[in-house]
Amino acid sequence: MRKTRFGTVAAMAAVAALALTSCGGSGGDADGDTIRIGIKFDQPGLGFKDGDNYTGFDVDVAKYVANELGYTDENIEWVSAPSANRETMLQNNQVDMIFATYSITDERNQVVDFAGPYFVAGQDLLVANDSDISGPEDLNGKTLCSVTGSTSAQKVKDAYAENTNLQELPGYAECVTQMSGGTIDAVTTDDIILAGLAAQPAYQGKFKVTGAPFTEENYGVGLPEGTDKCADINAAITKMIDSGAWEEALNANTEGTGYTPNPDTNPPTLGDSCA
Amino acid sequence: MENYLTIFTEYDIPGAFWVNIQLTFWAAIGALVLGTILAMLRISPVASFQAIGTSYVNLIRNTPLTIIILFGVLALYGQLGFNLGGEFHENFFRLAVMGLALYHAAFVCEAIRSGVNTVPLGQAEAARAIGLSFMPAARLVILPQAFRGAIVPLGNTLIALIKNSTVAAVGSVATEASSVMKTMIEFRADIVIPIFLTFAIGFVIIVIPVGLLTTWLSKKLAVAR
Amino acid sequence: MSASILFDTPGPKARRRILAINILGALLGLGLLAWVIFGLAAKGQMQASQWDDFVQANTWKNYLLPGLYNTLQAAIYGVIGSVIFGLIFGVGRLSQNKLINGISTVVVEFFRAVPVLLMIVFFNVFFSRTLALGGDTAMWAVVAALVFYNGSVVAELVRSGVHNLPKGQREAGIAIGLTRGRSLRYIEIPQALVAMLPALIGQFIVILKDSALGYIISFNELLFYARTYTSPNGNVLQGLIVAAAIFILINFALGKLAEIVSRRLSSRVKKEKNAPVPVGVPAGLPPAAGDTPDKGTDPNPKK
Numbered sequence: 001m002r003k004t005r006f007g008t009v010a011a012m013a014a015v016a017a018l019a020l021t022s023c024g025g026s027g028g029d030a031d032g033d034t035i036r037i038g039i040k041f042d043q044p045g046l047g048f049k050d051g052d053n054y055t056g057f058d059v060d061v062a063k064y065v066a067n068e069l070g071y072t073d074e075n076i077e078w079v080s081a082p083s084a085n086r087e088t089m090l091q092n093n094q095v096d097m098i099f100a101t102y103s104i105t106d107e108r109n110q111v112v113d114f115a116g117p118y119f120v121a122g123q124d125l126l127v128a129n130d131s132d133i134s135g136p137e138d139l140n141g142k143t144l145c146s147v148t149g150s151t152s153a154q155k156v157k158d159a160y161a162e163n164t165n166l167q168e169l170p171g172y173a174e175c176v177t178q179m180s181g182g183t184i185d186a187v188t189t190d191d192i193i194l195a196g197l198a199a200q201p202a203y204q205g206k207f208k209v210t211g212a213p214f215t216e217e218n219y220g221v222g223l224p225e226g227t228d229k230c231a232d233i234n235a236a237i238t239k240m241i242d243s244g245a246w247e248e249a250l251n252a253n254t255e256g257t258g259y260t261p262n263p264d265t266n267p268p269t270l271g272d273s274c275a
Numbered sequence: 276m277e278n279y280l281t282i283f284t285e286y287d288i289p290g291a292f293w294v295n296i297q298l299t300f301w302a303a304i305g306a307l308v309l310g311t312i313l314a315m316l317r318i319s320p321v322a323s324f325q326a327i328g329t330s331y332v333n334l335i336r337n338t339p340l341t342i343i344i345l346f347g348v349l350a351l352y353g354q355l356g357f358n359l360g361g362e363f364h365e366n367f368f369r370l371a372v373m374g375l376a377l378y379h380a381a382f383v384c385e386a387i388r389s390g391v392n393t394v395p396l397g398q399a400e401a402a403r404a405i406g407l408s409f410m411p412a413a414r415l416v417i418l419p420q421a422f423r424g425a426i427v428p429l430g431n432t433l434i435a436l437i438k439n440s441t442v443a444a445v446g447s448v449a450t451e452a453s454s455v456m457k458t459m460i461e462f463r464a465d466i467v468i469p470i471f472l473t474f475a476i477g478f479v480i481i482v483i484p485v486g487l488l489t490t491w492l493s494k495k496l497a498v499a500r
Numbered sequence: 501m502s503a504s505i506l507f508d509t510p511g512p513k514a515r516r517r518i519l520a521i522n523i524l525g526a527l528l529g530l531g532l533l534a535w536v537i538f539g540l541a542a543k544g545q546m547q548a549s550q551w552d553d554f555v556q557a558n559t560w561k562n563y564l565l566p567g568l569y570n571t572l573q574a575a576i577y578g579v580i581g582s583v584i585f586g587l588i589f590g591v592g593r594l595s596q597n598k599l600i601n602g603i604s605t606v607v608v609e610f611f612r613a614v615p616v617l618l619m620i621v622f623f624n625v626f627f628s629r630t631l632a633l634g635g636d637t638a639m640w641a642v643v644a645a646l647v648f649y650n651g652s653v654v655a656e657l658v659r660s661g662v663h664n665l666p667k668g669q670r671e672a673g674i675a676i677g678l679t680r681g682r683s684l685r686y687i688e689i690p691q692a693l694v695a696m697l698p699a700l701i702g703q704f705i706v707i708l709k710d711s712a713l714g715y716i717i718s719f720n721e722l723l724f725y726a727r728t729y730t731s732p733n734g735n736v737l738q739g740l741i742v743a744a745a746i747f748i749l750i751n752f753a754l755g756k757l758a759e760i761v762s763r764r765l766s767s768r769v770k771k772e773k774n775a776p777v778p779v780g781v782p783a784g785l786p787p788a789a790g791d792t793p794d795k796g797t798d799p800n801p802k803k
Contacts (some may be wrong), residue, residue: 339708482612
């Protein structure tokens with residue numbers, strides 16, 4: 001009798017613990033049927049969790065690739081992959097692939113593998129539609145917003161316009177909110193992130209990306225080191241680009257902003273990045 | 276070790292702490308003034324004054340400081356264009372000071388009120404007996420004793436304020452200690468723990484003397500009864 | 501109650517004057533409120549379109565409630581962890597073993613002095629870089645920071661709770677042949693825990709409020725969702741007010757609960773020295789109990 005009661009309590013505690021942790025994101029282990037894909041949950045236009053829906057360019061590319069690899073949309077488990085956690089998540093096998101504005105760098109390449117790039121972004125400026133700012137040189141005496149501690153804003157200050165007033169906020173969304181309130185003249189980060197922010201319904205027709213990117217960021221698909229999926233993923237991305245689905249996804253997610261990615265580098269040509 | 280020492284030349288760590296000390300200093304003055312006014316409202320015989328004081332304390336004390344600071348920069352400044360003047364960065368500094376002061380004023384008020392409670396009834400009776408009305412009685416007899424009785428909770432509020440000055444990070448004050456530390460540990464993955472300990476010990480060095488001073492003062496100024 | 505210290509029962513003339521001031525005060529308060537509301541309206545912030553997001557089921561179902569769930573989850577883990585941490589180090593500080601006592605003192609004093617935000621930022625990077633924690637590293641970072649800070653506060657509560665017990669309790673324990681440790685475990689700590697219940701509830705409020713700091717490291721808590729949801733819609737101000745209102749309601753209820761528990765206890769345990777540490781100063785150090793025996797903090801002096 002006593003034992004049963006203890007058992008019940010233990011079971012209840014276990015259920016409670018499960019219920020509490022289940023929303024953490026990395027539920028089931030790699031059972032062959034599903035694929036776990038890491039994306040941003042809070043980056044509108046790229047990776048965004050809207051209730052039970054996931055939207056954005058990263059999400060669309062990830063879905064296409066997953067479908068090509070033989071997974072249906074229902075078999076995809078979306079996992080939040082914040083910037084600081086991405087390498088660790090791959091190293092610990094908590095995700096199978098990451099599509100989260102993940103720039104390919106030599107440093108990262110030492111600990112994880114990359115497929116792609118599936119997009120070449122560049123640091124750019126988002127400004128009001130009627131703004132006369134056309135590039136970072138015009139920012140002297142203007143106010144520029146970026147995320148706290150980001151190097152991109154400092155780069156603008158150091159290399160282009162040293163008299164820029166820099167405001168640092170916890171997220172880009174706050175920066176854009178500030179700009180719609182009129183207290184900020186420009187926001188800086190990768191052009192596609194800016195386009196995604198500007199494509200939000202509330203901002204339609206208000207902002208534009210200046211279209212003069214001054215860096216090059218190759219967004220790759222983050223994979224655990226030593227993976228055998230890389231070549232298949234590259235083939236899927238190539239197919240997506242050739243079939244026009246890539247451009248379609250891009251347009252759908254940046255609609256109404258007049259944004260076009262840097263044509264010299266996009267759509268990207270996939271080299272032998274898997275080697 | 277050499278690797279670690281480079282962080283002191285690469286980043287201005289004392290400068291970051293100086294920002295926190297300045298935030299604390301101005302906010303402490305603001306909180307003390309506003310908190311005293313609130314305490315007066317709360318102990319006054321006028322029901323509506325009490326209501327104003329009580330609702331302020333109950334609202335602010337139960338709101339996360341993060342929301343208050345964020346409200347200053349996103350809503351007051353960003354959406355309503357409320358500007359506290361000065362150069363671009365000074366505005367954020369002042370907004371953060373304002374948020375910190377508004378928040379901690381509620382705790383200062385409670386500290387002073389608890390101090391008032393330490394004043395024996397006889398003191399007030401004596402004050403009235405010599406013909407003092409409310410204001411003079413409060414100013415000359417009650418509050419001086421109340422402040423002495425409130426030193427420990429006031430000191431605790433000051434310590435909380437020192438630590439909470441880091442929350443200015445959400446209010447675009449990017450030069451204060453927690454923001455600088457955040458940048459540092461993101462770029463120097465090799466020495467994350469030493470960097471954290473450096474900043475943590477910095478706060479210990481600031482906070483512990485304040486605690487000791489509070490204890491010493493409360494003993495020295497204790498009203499002998 | 502304090503009014504009776506400061507004032508005589510007012511006479512007819514004073515009563516008239518107080519009434520006049522009272523009306524003036526009420527007008528002042530209402531005027532202040534009106535000034536804020538009309539100020540907001542003039543800026544176009546009171547339009548229904550800015551607020552009607554918050555009466556839609558979708559907003560609550562997909563943003564605010566999941567956010568609140570995460571906030572509460574972190575807070576509950578934080579409370580459980582803090583009590584465990586606090587018991588271990590609180591007892592450690594009561595230990596007569598110099599080494600254990602010393603270590604516990606250093607740990608408690610250290611974590612009480614370090615800003616919670618600093619710990620959150622550190623743990624977030626530390627966990628995500630070094631440990632393979634399942635799930636949400638941001639949440640674990642918040643929980644860890646909350647446990648270390650609030651656990652240290654609870655440790656002090658345990659210590660002061662035991663110190664404030666009448667000496668006779670321990671003496672009686674030793675007299676019936678218990679060791680020092682057993683007397684602590686079976687007699688003193690259980691009583692101290694009951695006495696510190698209101699202060700513990702107060703600490704829960706602190707934990708709940710501090711969990712909002714997780715916003716900075718993108719922990720998907722209430723404030724984070726309120727912000728992510730409203731920023732594209734241009735009603736951040738409204739979102740912050742709604743988030744604040746939710747926090748205020750919960751914390752206010754908890755505060756009332758602490759008061760009720762405190763009143764229950766004080767009628768049950770008739771010991772003047774047992775006055776619990778006031779709930780008044782969250783986010784800071786509780787009155788250092790051993791140092792100044794209740795001179796400045798005793799909320800109910802009957803001397």
